[in-house]
Amino acid sequence: MEAVITTDELSKRFGRTVALDRLTLEVGRGEVFGFLGPNGAGKTTTVRLLLGLLKPSSGGARVLGLDAWGDPTRLHARLAYVPGEFAVWPQLTGGEMLELLGSLHGSVDLAYRDELCERFDFDPTKRGRSYSKGNRQKIALIAALMTRAELFVFDEPTAGLDPLMEATFRACVGEARHRGQTVFLSSHILAEVEALCDRIGILRHGRLVDLGSLDELRHLETHTVEIRFAGDLPDLSTVPGASHVAWTGRSVRLEVLGSTAPLLQAIAPYDAVSIESREPTLEEVFLSHYGPDGT
């Protein structure tokens, strides 16, 4: 798969603060990549480095085959960016801003722009300062989507959107994926990432702590298993990967790290009446990284 974004030990320091620490990452063409992390993890710093708005302290980023810091204008002609909070020009109308941003970008699909205005229920005739937060965000989204760029860089793009508009956004991303466009989606909204993304990177304190498909990340994580026995009770404390074994009468609840095969072997001779196993939600994956007992 052709790489659209490649970062190599990409780092950014602001004074003594390390905002991003040796990020190495690859996003392939046509992929929808989710970039997850709590507030202050370094997501926006990464996005601004990918756009060439910040200069790497060390390492580098190549986007669409171009050096992000060295050749930003050629790069920007081929990508579209949505910031988390779009600062409007108070004196311009929404339509004028779309016009301006389109002409600054270069190429715009005008028919698609009008369609997007319709789908996002956006009134382009009002002045910038009179738009609400959600409507400001729509300007940024429409301005990006209407370019039909090869790569979309979204930095918490749905902040302030209502659920209906969020659904519209998801539909647009789905269509973009269908057309083969690549999406880099930085977010802390798990449902959004879970619904849209092929692959996920998790950032914490400026470090990439996990990287993989949703399935791969789940396999790294614990399953919660509940078993009820009819006859003798097995000793489960020695099963590889098992922990937090808690008996309640004839029922046991335990956590299994990685594969459940050793557990199934261990209980095979016993009379297990029911087995319930839950895959962790992304939320649990996330919490296990950031929660109080996360690593």
Place this chain on the structure above:
Amino acid sequence: MSDAARAWMRAVQLTLRVQWRQAATWTAVFAIAGVAGAEGYKAAYPTAASRLSFVRSVQGNYGLQALYGVARRIGTVGGFTTWRTTWMLGLLAGAWGLLASTGVLRGEEEAGRRELVLSGLLTSRRAMAADLAALAVLLLGSSALYGASLAAVGLPVGGAFLLAGGTLAVGAFFAGVGSVTAQAFPDRRHAMGSAGALLGASFLVRVLADGTRTLGWLRWATPLGWLENLRAFAGTDAAAGVPLLAGAIVLVAVAARLAAVRDLGRGLLPECDRSRVRSHELGGMAGFTVLTARGAVVGWSAGIGLYSFVVGLLTKDLTDLLRQQVALRSMLGRLGVASLVRPQDLLGLMFAFVVLPVALFAVTQVGAVRDEESSGRLDAILARSVGRVRWMLTRLAASILGVVIVAVVSGVLAWAGASVHDSGVPLLSMLTAGFNCVPAAVLFLGVAAAAFGIVPRATAPVGVGVVVASYLVELVGALTKAPGWVLDLSAFHHVAPSPAAQVGVEAAVAMTVVGLVGVAAGAAALRRRDVIGA
């Protein structure tokens, strides 16, 4: 203390904390200008005889009085200091007042911080009272320090504090004006601009009142005239200060009433949410830049142009008078004008004052460039196929074009004013005088642009600071016969008094080149640095 009272005190502290730096800077300017005026006079006119001949040279000279105000007891250090510095310090105090009040009463609201304050225990009326109380404290403190510094160089204490108090009362008056316009407009830019226009108008009325023999009564129609009528060190008429303070109180009361009936985040004036689409004018970066800069160019052209027009209008009368004043020439020689017998000579003297606002216009344009970055809007531009250097150079090219327009407009309007009375000043020489303001403005623009590239957060302070410092060096240096190298530090010193004298081509070219080098340095630094927000 109740919780509400404690919250109120916190709000006062907050405003003090946000505003005290500006207050300290303004106070330093007042004190330095006042002390330098007094010390400069002592150095230049040490003997009674020299003072007497100086008084004779100025008495009845409406030209100088139009510039500086009515000359009263200028044979004394106090009288001279008042006359020579108050015209400018009154203007500056007014500017401070309106900048501060529109900043706290509209800027905070526009930035969305106000609603956080108001979501607590404070009502909007109390929050406003807290802001204005803080500004009052700063103005009082400033006038105390300014007065004390005047007294410290030997001026009579009563007059020193009257002059200082009166000057800062002009600040209070225009803080009142600003607090009313802050209710009228939904954005700080318009609130500031309209209050600034009123300040400019009161300056013009003052010029008319002092520069003519028949319109003296107009002094009672302008806050800057009330300040003059205080007659500090010259007979003292403290009652003239009453309209200043009463005016400030009335204006604040009006603002409070207006604030009570309007919605947060909106102005009282009907505001059009919609606008016709001007997409044909938004042809990419260039068209957009023109659209953004247009308002400022029109506003500054109007303000500076109006001053030039009035100056032109007065020229004929004043030169007729000046022709009779032989002794004056030595004094004006010190200001760089050899003789004042032709209208051109007077226009040359007056146009030396046009360079200052044109230079300020240039640096505020660079400040606007930085605003685009700090507000986050630049991200949206740079994320498209516009390079940062191209963006900066487009914006600054438009600014330089704006400087040329503002300068030429003021030249043409000065010519138009002079032509009304048939002064016989050719259009070409006034066009030249206008253009003559450009190189210094380009120099300051370059300094601000370099600051923008290297220390972006300091763009506006560095730009405005260099202009003001430069102007003070020229103003004070010329009076105190400072050594040549000190005066050479000031760009204003290198601006020939066109049309009275030939344009110094070498100096003009040198200043332009230095300015452009500054722009290039700024662009080179911008290429290497991060794009950073507020």
